[in-house]
Amino acid sequence: xxxxxxxxxxxxxxxxxxxxxxxxxxLLANNRALEKVADFLRPYxxxxxxxxxxxxxxxxxxxxxxxxxxxxxxxYFNSNGCLDEIGxxxxxxxxAASSVTIINAEDYGRQIFDRYLRRELINLGYDVVNEAxxxxxxxxxxxxxxxxxxxxxxxxxxxxxEGGLEAxxxxxREAIDEAERAKRNPDGxxxxxxxxxxxxxxxxxxxxxxxxxxxxxxxxxxxxxxxCVAFNAAKDFAEANKKPDAEKKSVAFxxxxxxxxxxxxxxxxxxxxxxxxxxxxGRITAADFEKLAGAVADFNRIPLYxxxxxxxxxxxxxxxxxRMKRDKEKGLGLIVIDYIxxxxxxxxxxxxxxxxxxxxxxxxxxxxxxxxxxxVIALSQLSRQVEQREDKRPLLSDLRESGSIEQDADVVxxxxxxxxxxxxxxxxxxxNETEDKFQDRYTKWEERxxxxxxxxELIVAKQRHGATGTVDLYFNGxxxxxxxxx
Numbered sequence: 001x002x003x004x005x006x007x008x009x010x011x012x013x014x015x016x017x018x019x020x021x022x023x024x025x026x027l028l029a030n031n032r033a034l035e036k037v038a039d040f041l042r043p044y045x046x047x048x049x050x051x052x053x054x055x056x057x058x059x060x061x062x063x064x065x066x067x068x069x070x071x072x073x074x075x076y077f078n079s080n081g082c083l084d085e086i087g088x089x090x091x092x093x094x095x096a097a098s099s100v101t102i103i104n105a106e107d108y109g110r111q112i113f114d115r116y117l118r119r120e121l122i123n124l125g126y127d128v129v130n131e132a133x134x135x136x137x138x139x140x141x142x143x144x145x146x147x148x149x150x151x152x153x154x155x156x157x158x159x160x161x162e163g164g165l166e167a168x169x170x171x172x173r174e175a176i177d178e179a180e181r182a183k184r185n186p187d188g189x190x191x192x193x194x195x196x197x198x199x200x201x202x203x204x205x206x207x208x209x210x211x212x213x214x215x216x217x218x219x220x221x222x223x224x225x226x227x228c229v230a231f232n233a234a235k236d237f238a239e240a241n242k243k244p245d246a247e248k249k250s251v252a253f254x255x256x257x258x259x260x261x262x263x264x265x266x267x268x269x270x271x272x273x274x275x276x277x278x279x280x281x282g283r284i285t286a287a288d289f290e291k292l293a294g295a296v297a298d299f300n301r302i303p304l305y306x307x308x309x310x311x312x313x314x315x316x317x318x319x320x321x322x323r324m325k326r327d328k329e330k331g332l333g334l335i336v337i338d339y340i341x342x343x344x345x346x347x348x349x350x351x352x353x354x355x356x357x358x359x360x361x362x363x364x365x366x367x368x369x370x371x372x373x374x375x376v377i378a379l380s381q382l383s384r385q386v387e388q389r390e391d392k393r394p395l396l397s398d399l400r401e402s403g404s405i406e407q408d409a410d411v412v413x414x415x416x417x418x419x420x421x422x423x424x425x426x427x428x429x430x431x432n433e434t435e436d437k438f439q440d441r442y443t444k445w446e447e448r449x450x451x452x453x454x455x456x457e458l459i460v461a462k463q464r465h466g467a468t469g470t471v472d473l474y475f476n477g478x479x480x481x482x483x484x485x486x
Contacts, residue, residue, distance in 0.1 A: 014118040015047030016111050023108040024054055025098040028069055031062050037109035045116040050086040053077075054095070070096050117155065124151050142311075146344060149315035153364075192334050192375055195232025197484050199458055199471045203411065206233070206334065206375035207465070210410040211366045213340075215380040215399055217387070220415045221456065222379050223258065223338055224480040225473075227266050229377065230336045234304035237333050241303065249333030250303035252324055254317055256342035260306040270481040271295055303330065311344040314364035318371075325372050332374055337365070339379035340405070359404035366408045380405060382414075392421050396461050412462035417475060419452040456482065 026033045043056040057076050058068040066072060070092040077083040086092070131144045191205025206212060206229075216222045230251045237249040255263055269276040272291050278284050279292070307320060317337065325332040337343070345357035362378075369376040382398045394414040399405045406412065427445050429438040456475040460468050474483040 013047070013122060014115045016115050017048060017051075019108040019111040019115075020046055020048055020051045021095055021098050023105055023112065024051060024058070025095045026105045026108070027055070027058050028073075028092070028096040031058075031068055033105040034058065034062055036106040041109045041113055045113050047112075047115060047119070050091075053082070053086050054092070120155055124148070124155070127151075146313045146315065149313060149319070153315045153318065192233050193236050194229040195235070196229070196458075196471075196473060196482070199473070202460060202469065202471050203463065203466070206377070207410075208373045208375060209370045210375045210464075211362070211369045211408060212375060212377045212411040212413065213380050213399070213405055213409040214377055214413045214415065215382050215394065216415040217382050217392075217394070219420055220417055221475060221477075221480065221482065222415055224266065224270075224475075225415050225458075225482050226336050226338055226377060226379055227253075227263060227480075228270065228482045230304060230334065231267055231270075231302070233334050234302045237303050238301055241331075248303075248329060248331035250305055250324065250330045251334045251336065252321055252332060253304060253306045254312060254320075254335070254337045255306055255308045256310055256312060257338055258308070260308045263306055263308070266480050267299070268292060268295055269479045271299075273479055275478060276480065305330070311342070313344050314361055314368065317343070318364070318368050321368065321372060325374075332372060334374055335368070335372075335376045337376065337378045339381065340365075341381050355404075362404045362408040366410075392416070392418070393457075393459065394461070406462065409462060410464040411460065414457075414459040414461055416457045416459055417452075417455070418457070419449060419455065422449050422452055455485065 023033070023037070038059070041055075043052040043059070046052040046055060054073065057073055061068040061072060061076065070089065073092050074083065074089040077086055083089065128144070128148050131139070131147070132141070191203070191207040191210075193200055193205055214222055214226055230253050234251040237251065240246055241248050253263070265276045265279055268274070269279065272288075272295050274284060274288050274292065278288075284292070305324065309316075317335075321332060321335055324330050340358065340361060343361050345360060365376055365378055380399060382394050386392055386394055386398050393416055396406050396412060399412070422445075425445070427438070427441050429435075454474055454476060456473040458471040458473055460471065462468065472485045474485045475481070476483075
């Protein structure tokens, strides 16, 4: 161990006992001082165990409608048999004598809270160092980084003490502003446009701070729909960003399943009407290639950013999204995550329990949407129980490890294409069935498939701000394209 390291280890942990004494003195002199600090200051934030007990006792007495002063506190600690642990009645009198004005109480409270956060950071640093020295297959370096990110995230959430109540008039003005934006918009929406007219009218657009879950069984087109919405929103942002003094906005697409190249191929296929399979196999004409090159030139200005890093944690997504939001040249207007079940849990203990891990993840995504004030679209898988019903339309109970997803989401959407199942239910001639009856059944099956061709349903199963229902969409599987059903 170097001399420098020894000096670091011997340094005393940050604390301000004078501030703790001054705050408790103010509290004993005037119980209203608690109103200044109760929102953010907890007993465990105090460095001195005796001060923590006194503060906790003050809280308990005041919340019961009693007065907290040296006399009542002495009686309180006497009955609990721990008066000596806090320094006796003489120490309570000493604290009352060292009181400061109620005006300074919040400043002292913030100093106490700041020292607590610093001590926690130091402890976290020690934990990170010790974990890094402990090498095992179950606890690799990336897992440790995720765990440290989560700890920092939790610690930073404790630091959000600047909130509080605001006048209802402010909330009313914000509601009127939103209604005015919707009225000015020719499509009657106030949120981010998805580019799907009927869907935007139903929801009023994608609203800031909303967690939107888009779920469906494999093959329904979840990723295709999410890509369509992300690209349409990015195109709208590109136009809005041109306005002088406009706040720049972009779309952040976290693709945990597909690579960024595959995602780009889908967008190109949809926009140019050239099959992605033909692009991958090189079976395109010179004219098609020119069309692709022209599209790429046009798309260069679209503010859509893709992160295809696998196994990201919510903390990592949050860090990257916050960085993008702070970038004045990019900004942030929408987050898309494909998909929830591929997000890694930062807490090693929760990795075995997927339900608990998913609860932590969805809660983190809702906090992310609210903190950055942007809509967050998160894709999710559905359980196989859908396939066992006659009516294959999804229900909220079909959400995989569903409880927390349904609870935390502001909007739950299901993408459903009936043709996917209908095409696979090819009629087979039954025993003792005449050829004419079989042909009649077969013809009806073909007619039904024809009527379902290029149709998709977007089922709004939950909407915190409005009604539920179904929106019909156009779907072209050849180009993985969703659009408005005309």
